[in-house]
Amino acid sequence: MSTSGERGRRADAVRNRRLALEATTALLAEPGTSLTVEAIAKKAGLGAATVVRAFGGKDALLDAAVSGLLEPVVQRARDLLEETDPERALRTFLAELIAFQSAHHAISDQLDGLDVPATTALRATLVRVVSEMIAGARQDGAIRTDIDPAATTALVGQTAYAIARSQPASQELTDAFITVIMDGLRPPVARQGR
Numbered sequence: 001m002s003t004s005g006e007r008g009r010r011a012d013a014v015r016n017r018r019l020a021l022e023a024t025t026a027l028l029a030e031p032g033t034s035l036t037v038e039a040i041a042k043k044a045g046l047g048a049a050t051v052v053r054a055f056g057g058k059d060a061l062l063d064a065a066v067s068g069l070l071e072p073v074v075q076r077a078r079d080l081l082e083e084t085d086p087e088r089a090l091r092t093f094l095a096e097l098i099a100f101q102s103a104h105h106a107i108s109d110q111l112d113g114l115d116v117p118a119t120t121a122l123r124a125t126l127v128r129v130v131s132e133m134i135a136g137a138r139q140d141g142a143i144r145t146d147i148d149p150a151a152t153t154a155l156v157g158q159t160a161y162a163i164a165r166s167q168p169a170s171q172e173l174t175d176a177f178i179t180v181i182m183d184g185l186r187p188p189v190a191r192q193g194r
Helices: 004-028 037-044 048-055 058-083 086-103 106-111 117-139 149-165 171-185
Strands: none
Touching (some): 004 037, 004 048, 004 058, 037 058, 048 058, 058 086, 117 149
16 A cells, blocks of 8 residues: 555656656757756756656767657658648648658757667658658659669768758748759759750
8 A cells, every 4th residue: 555655756757757747848949958867957957867767868868858759750751641642642742741840850869879769760760661661652653763772761861861950941941942952853854865
C-alpha cells in the first residue's frame, strides 16, 4: 500500500520530468543554445541532479525531446502519402520539413555522437516514408527514373536540410527552392529532331 508521501514523490518526479522535457524542447528551438544539463536545469527551474535523475542522463532526455518533436512530422508524412498523390505529397512535405528544420536546426548539432534510439528509429522511418513518396512519384512518371532512388532520396533530404539551415528570408524563397528541386526531378523532355 502506498503512502501519501510516496504518491507525493511520484507526482514530483512526474512534474520534474515534464519540466525538464519542456525546457529541453524549448532550448532546441533556440539557435546557438548549448544543451547542457545545467542549461536545461536552469530553464526548467530544477537542479542538474534532478534533471539527470528524471531521465537517467542527457542522452535519454534529448532522445525523449527530439522524438517528441519528430513523431508528428513522421505522422504528417504518412498522412500526406495516404491523402494525395506521391508527387504532391512530396512537394507539400518538403515545405513542411524545411519549416520544421528551420525552426529546430540545432537538433542535428546537439545529437551528434549521442545514443538516441527513439530519434534514430523515427529518422529512419521518415527516410522510408520519403522514399515511398519518391518511388510512387517515379511510378506515376512524375519523377525521373535515370537517377538511383536512394540517390534521389538523399538529394531531397540533404537539399531540404541545406535550405532550412540557410534560413530563407521568405516563404516565397522557400517555395522557389522547392520548385527548382521538383522541376529538376521531373523526367527529361525528349528533344524534337531538327
